[in-house]
Amino acid sequence: MNGTNKENITENNAENNVLDDSKVSDTTVGAAKDNIIVRDNNFISQSPHIWRGISSAKIMYIFLASLIFPSVAAVYFFGLRAFWVMLASTATAVLVELIIKKARKKRFKMDGSALITGLLLALTLPPRIPIWMVVIGAAFSIALAKEVFGGLGHNIFNPALAGRAFLAICFPTFMTQWYLPGNYGVDAVTSASPLSENFIFQGTNMALYRDMFFGNTAGSIGETSAMLIILAGILLIAFRIIDWKIPLVYVATVVIMSLIFGEDILFQVMAGGLLFGAVFMATDYVTSPVTGLGRIIFAVGCGLITFLIRRFGAMPEGVCFSILVMNGFTPLIDRYIRPKPFGYMKPQKAKQAK
Amino acid sequence: MTIKRVKFTSGLKLPENKVTEHMPVARLELPSKVILPLQQHFGQQCNLLVKKGEKVRTGQLIADSDSFISAPIHSTITGVVSSVFKMINPLANSIVDAAEITASEEEELDFQSVNPVLEDIRKELGSLRENGEIENYLSGKIKELFDKINSIENEEIIASIKNAGIVGLGGAAFPTHVKLRPPEDKKIDSIIINGCECEPYITADHRIMLEYGMQMLIGAYIFYKVLNPEKVYIAIEDNKEDAIINIDSLIAKSGLADNFCVVSLKSKYPMGAEKTLIKNVLKRKVPMGGLPMDVGVVVNNVGTCKAACDAILKGQPLIEKIISVTGAVANPGNFIVRIGTPVSEILKCCGEFRSEIREIILGGPMMGNDINEENFPVTKAVNCILIKKGLPRNEGNCIRCGRCVNICPMNLLPLNYVNFVKNSKFEMCKEYYISSCIECGSCAYVCPSAIPIVAYIKTGKSILAGK
Numbered sequence: 001m002n003g004t005n006k007e008n009i010t011e012n013n014a015e016n017n018v019l020d021d022s023k024v025s026d027t028t029v030g031a032a033k034d035n036i037i038v039r040d041n042n043f044i045s046q047s048p049h050i051w052r053g054i055s056s057a058k059i060m061y062i063f064l065a066s067l068i069f070p071s072v073a074a075v076y077f078f079g080l081r082a083f084w085v086m087l088a089s090t091a092t093a094v095l096v097e098l099i100i101k102k103a104r105k106k107r108f109k110m111d112g113s114a115l116i117t118g119l120l121l122a123l124t125l126p127p128r129i130p131i132w133m134v135v136i137g138a139a140f141s142i143a144l145a146k147e148v149f150g151g152l153g154h155n156i157f158n159p160a161l162a163g164r165a166f167l168a169i170c171f172p173t174f175m176t177q178w179y180l181p182g183n184y185g186v187d188a189v190t191s192a193s194p195l196s197e198n199f200i201f202q203g204t205n206m207a208l209y210r211d212m213f214f215g216n217t218a219g220s221i222g223e224t225s226a227m228l229i230i231l232a233g234i235l236l237i238a239f240r241i242i243d244w245k246i247p248l249v250y251v252a253t254v255v256i257m258s259l260i261f262g263e264d265i266l267f268q269v270m271a272g273g274l275l276f277g278a279v280f281m282a283t284d285y286v287t288s289p290v291t292g293l294g295r296i297i298f299a300v301g302c303g304l305i306t307f308l309i310r311r312f313g314a315m316p317e318g319v320c321f322s323i324l325v326m327n328g329f330t331p332l333i334d335r336y337i338r339p340k341p342f343g344y345m346k347p348q349k350a351k352q353a354k
Numbered sequence: 355m356t357i358k359r360v361k362f363t364s365g366l367k368l369p370e371n372k373v374t375e376h377m378p379v380a381r382l383e384l385p386s387k388v389i390l391p392l393q394q395h396f397g398q399q400c401n402l403l404v405k406k407g408e409k410v411r412t413g414q415l416i417a418d419s420d421s422f423i424s425a426p427i428h429s430t431i432t433g434v435v436s437s438v439f440k441m442i443n444p445l446a447n448s449i450v451d452a453a454e455i456t457a458s459e460e461e462e463l464d465f466q467s468v469n470p471v472l473e474d475i476r477k478e479l480g481s482l483r484e485n486g487e488i489e490n491y492l493s494g495k496i497k498e499l500f501d502k503i504n505s506i507e508n509e510e511i512i513a514s515i516k517n518a519g520i521v522g523l524g525g526a527a528f529p530t531h532v533k534l535r536p537p538e539d540k541k542i543d544s545i546i547i548n549g550c551e552c553e554p555y556i557t558a559d560h561r562i563m564l565e566y567g568m569q570m571l572i573g574a575y576i577f578y579k580v581l582n583p584e585k586v587y588i589a590i591e592d593n594k595e596d597a598i599i600n601i602d603s604l605i606a607k608s609g610l611a612d613n614f615c616v617v618s619l620k621s622k623y624p625m626g627a628e629k630t631l632i633k634n635v636l637k638r639k640v641p642m643g644g645l646p647m648d649v650g651v652v653v654n655n656v657g658t659c660k661a662a663c664d665a666i667l668k669g670q671p672l673i674e675k676i677i678s679v680t681g682a683v684a685n686p687g688n689f690i691v692r693i694g695t696p697v698s699e700i701l702k703c704c705g706e707f708r709s710e711i712r713e714i715i716l717g718g719p720m721m722g723n724d725i726n727e728e729n730f731p732v733t734k735a736v737n738c739i740l741i742k743k744g745l746p747r748n749e750g751n752c753i754r755c756g757r758c759v760n761i762c763p764m765n766l767l768p769l770n771y772v773n774f775v776k777n778s779k780f781e782m783c784k785e786y787y788i789s790s791c792i793e794c795g796s797c798a799y800v801c802p803s804a805i806p807i808v809a810y811i812k813t814g815k816s817i818l819a820g821k
């Protein structure tokens with residue numbers, strides 16, 4: 001408020017204590033009429049008056065930066081083809097988001113979430129999938145799995161995984177044609193992914209682990225290199241972008257299940273999309289629980305379902321569906337897993353204390 | 355040494371910005387007028403006892419209430435009641451009566467009488483001008499003083515504190531005499547003197563502990579004498595090492611080392627909030643909806659202690675307090691101001707920088723209220739005036755990142771309140787224990803979507819209260 005206004009108040013007080021402030025906002029007038037010093041509500045800011053600078057957009061971009069690791073690996077192992085898949089997917093995702101926001105006459109804010117969805121989807125696809133399928137998958141992710149629910153923050157299922165599941169159901173053959181790295185010519189040799197039943201590896205176990213660790217194996221373009229995914233995961237945890245509980249508990253659950261059922265532990269951990277899913281997919285804020293305990297339950301659920309699908313299911317890989325299933329349980333988990341408030345007492349006990 | 359150090363605590367690390375930390379407390383010249391809202395405390399509003407046009411003296415009782423949870427209001431300058439009106443009290447979100455007093459030339463004191471045994475001390479204190487002299491005088495006489503205080507009846511002390519209008523000066527403004535009269539069945543075994551000052555920018559309590567340490571300690575002793583607990587803990591955050599050392603040596607000097615001890619705490623926000631403070635110092639949890647008394651603890655702020663000392667030794671009611679004026683002002687500092695001084699008069703002395711979007715915040719940046727009204731007075735609850743450039747905050751969608759859940763000292767789920775309030779599901783707020791929220795602001799501070807969560811919580815609370 002400026003100086004003149006201040007004098008106004010003083011003058012009026014001296015006369016009749018009535019303040020006729022033309023700037024009074026409607027709500028205040030409604031609450032109480034005459035005789036009141038009213039403040040101009042326009043500039044009132046709410047406490048706290050400071051806050052930490054890290055914004056949603058910044059979190060998204062750090063996350064995106066960590067995705068560079070598997071992306072680079074994808075291009076290294078599967079060649080330019082992988083690059084086109086990633087480009088098609090991200091471009092479609094961003095474009096579809098833009099169109100939907102425009103159609104709904106909402107402000108389009110570039111927060112990087114569409115970029116992430118697009119890239120994540122691409123990284124879970126097989127290298128030689130036709131580009132038009134990629135476009136359909138990405139469009140599905142954004143339009144039906146995200147925006148229909150109300151956009152960022154309201155979707156129930158992880159959009160990228162939903163897109164992948166959609167493709168896997170519509171085009172099962174294309175989605176399960178794997179190629180060994182390096183074979184991206186016309187006459188590429190198909191190969192079984194390590195998790196398929198007809199997968200045969202000629203060599204020692206050590207050599208197999210080594211190939212899987214560095215990524216020299218058949219699989220989705222971004223999922224093959226365990227090393228780079230672990231590195232990215234460590235960085236994300238160090239920057240406090242993702243909660244360590246989800247990836248660790250997820251992987252630990254699979255390890256324990258493998259022990260119980262006598263499966264090859266290292267193989268189970270590194271094969272397929274487990275690490276990728278645990279680090280990049282299950283940790284998605286929007287579709288995982290918010291409490292620590294809730295997250296642990298969520299991760300254990302993911303691990304169990306993944307293992308059960310792998311071991312008993314019809315499909316060789318279960319990461320995608322297990323996370324989607326747990327996404328569906330997230331609202332339920334958040335509803336029932338609530339931390340006890342500080343100083344909480346059971347109702348009867350509280351009565352006794354009174 | 356009697357310093358107890360608590361090492362591990364959770365909480366928020368905030369940028370401190372305590373620029374006025376090393377600035378000695380200065381006395382501002384008397385204001386030309388004061389505005390005294392008749393409710394500056396938690397509890398019942400007072401009824402005005404004087405009429406418009408009446409002459410009042412400094413320290414004269416002008417408003418009181420019959421209610422137990424209330425504190426009387428005194429005139430803080432000598433002058434004439436120039437008007438009586440209603441105003442919005444943004445600190446309590448309510449509409450209160452207020453009296454404006456315009457100063458006259460001479461200051462005449464109308465202090466309360468003190469107990470006869472303290473009369474000579476009062477006289478001698480009256481002749482001392484400098485604060486340093488007062489501190490020295492008091493430390494010289496400390497043993498004798500304690501004996502004298504011991505000889506006074508508890509009831510009389512409580513009555514003097516009530517009549518002096520003393521309330522918790524840390525911000526909550528809970529009437530102090532209520533804390534001194536716990537119900538029969540609640541045994542108080544510890545007093546915590548809160549010198550944490552965990553909010554950024556504010557340094558008033560820090561300066562009190564450095565410059566008014568003896569007076570503060572005497573205040574603490576008065577509480578000790580009334581409540582007779584086993585231990586008195588003086589809790590100070592470890593970013594105020596000089597205060598820790600000063601208080602510790604004063605305790606040793608006055609021979610209180612058996613029952614008094616300094617607790618050094620990590621400076622983490624919100625350390626100074628009663629519940630977190632008790633948890634960190636004593637490992638006790640105040641039950642939900644309960645008071646510190648329920649776990650045998652009374653918490654008082656250091657400023658309150660000093661006010662109690664003034665009331666008992668000098669008969670001076672709560673008419674002035676030490677506040678920090680900081681942020682975008684030319685001359686920041688710590689000042690003794692009369693309660694009721696309009697913010698504009700204080701800012702005149704401090705040379706405020708003018709900028710288009712600015713906030714005048716009463717209190718710290720985390721919990722303070724933006725008043726945007728220079729005519730608003732400094733009330734008993736205000737400990738800081740912070741001028742900040744207003745920053746636009748673009749609220750986004752909640753991305754359910756869980757940061758607010760992680761940081762909440764009360765173990766709540768702040769993100770849900772936003773949702774419920776937006777959708778008018780106020781009953782759900784209750785189910786999620788919205789009343790446990792201490793409005794510390796930690797959740798909104800860490801929220802990456804810049805959601806003013808606390809604003810939603812306050813809305814939810816006030817609507818629930820109105821139902």
Ligand code: SF4
Nearest residue numbers: 762791792794795797
């Ligand atoms: S919900 Fe309340 S107590 Fe918890 S962090 Fe937010 S303001 Fe603080």
Ligand code: SF4
Nearest residue numbers: 752753755756758801
């Ligand atoms: S910190 Fe903000 S964005 Fe994250 S869960 Fe809480 S309210 Fe949502």
